[in-house]
Amino acid sequence: MASKVALLGAGKMGQAFFSLLQKNHVDVSMWDVDCSKIPDAKPLAETVSGADFVCLCMPSWCIRSAVESLVPLLDSKTILISISKGIEKDTGFFIHEIFSDLLPKKQSYALISGPMLAEELQNDQGGVGVCASPSEDVCEKVRLLFDPTSLRLRTSTDIESVELAGVLKNIYAIALGIAEGLGWQKNRVGWLCGKAIEEMCLVATRLGKDEKVMLSPAGVGDFIATSFSEHSSNRSFGQSVAQGNIDKKGEGVVAFVSLEKKLGKYQPEEFPVVYALSKILNENAPAKEVFEYLFFAHA
Template sequence: MAAVSVLGAGSWGTALAILLNSNGHNVTIWSIIEDEVKELNETRENKSKLPGIHIPQDITITNSLEEAIDDKELLVMAVPSKFVRNTAKMMKQFVREDQIIVNVAKGLEDTTLYTLAHVIGEEMPNNHIAVLSGPSHAEEVSRNIPTTCVAGSKDHETAKKVQDIFMNSNFRVYTSSDVTGIEMGGALKNVIALAAGISDGIGYGDNTKAALMTRGITEISRLGIAMGADEQTFSGLSGIGDLIVTCTSMHSRNRRAGILIGKGYKLQEALDEVKMVVEGVYTAKAALDLSIKYKVEMPIIRQVNEVLFGGKETKKAVQDLMIRDKKIEYTN
């Protein structure tokens, strides 16, 4: 049994805390929001983000970051990507060097264009950092629906430790050393899912979505490889696997936001309707900036940015993708 804290009480943090508790670990959930901690302790249910799922009584829920970190073997960072840096800054005064930090958020830091593991490593350079990613909706994991993910770390023993702590008969975990590839797949698939949702909202069909997903994973892998990732990663769980589930499921807040935008909602109207963090919106600009930095062609990412932030009409964006110069798909 391990002592584990989940930092962040959103749907994914809550689901992972319940999973870890079911594995026999001593689990704590931390939230910076006092009212949220009070409600979770009183109701033992995350009613706004994971309704109908009971939080076991033996999971500690606290507003004290020091309490959450003290004497824990594993610290799971489940805060939205835009809060990762500030949370890491708050954590580092309490963290010991022998504690493993696992990031489960999916995104990029828009000011530096860093992956989130890079951000955490900057703030806590002496700790082993891991990531956990893959096709894994919180709504399904919390209900013990079979799910498979990948734990990544540059240190094999760290990845293996994460695998051992999280894995059970309904939650299978593989290991990998390609942290960059895992994180780029997890971050950029959210932008492609926005595009898939926009296509659905316009009323286009399966052909269009299949094209967006296929060309989308090409764009993701193209940029990831330029950044030093392993090409094989994008054929795996954190690449095509996560892309499929995020582009096709109504659990996906990115797809849901995209559907609303495709139906004519303004960006802020769509975000207000979804009522949860839509990571693809925050990642889209960073992804475009990275494509420019690494001189990588990413036409879908560019068109999503023009729709989200440039006021471009959605059907015109699709048309511009379709009438691009003729290309060869693959060469021998």
């Protein structure tokens, strides 16, 4: 019997996941808070009723309100999946912590993180993700759901490290976007990539997470895809910052503030890329000057 899947959020990722699953004869439906995006959509309660999986395809700052709406509607057997990569601004919670805070204890959930650019998934170019959940059984069920598709999933029960990897790749992709916006060439960009990856591992260690996960598709894999894709919002944000335009939206910049709080007091030489981003985003220091110092002081 085909699995029933409800996708909440009709943005690029929601559309990409819908296309992936529909091609493989999954019973999939979609819902969005903006009714104009799906004129013939059923009410939320009908959309999720009897669903084996409910997938949240939305920015991290929408997750809490979405889950609050879902709690009275979900079947106990339904697995809730998030593909968001962020930290809640007011609480500093990661997505799995929001789930733990709001969901009934027996409600299963998982996260998927990795190089999964929506445009490439829709064009059937494939992607690779890490499905993370406290339950191995839940991980396997989610993996099997996508097994017939071009989205290949690994599994992990280290949900905290996997989620941190996804958050860090957004933040460090901003740095690569700034470098590109400043006209850095391949030698400098190559150095910055290496420095960012090294620093991701150091941040993970500082926060008590597994640095090896930072080197997995959820970390380095997603970081590379995000940093060099023309479709990446974090890359585009970094390019805008290089030109002096700082519009503090997007997963990476929202998460950055919370990440600094989690790191606590640190010396510039401990996390030089984070420090450089802090000077630019928090103190409005000129990106060109900050990145010149970053290169000559730490390369």
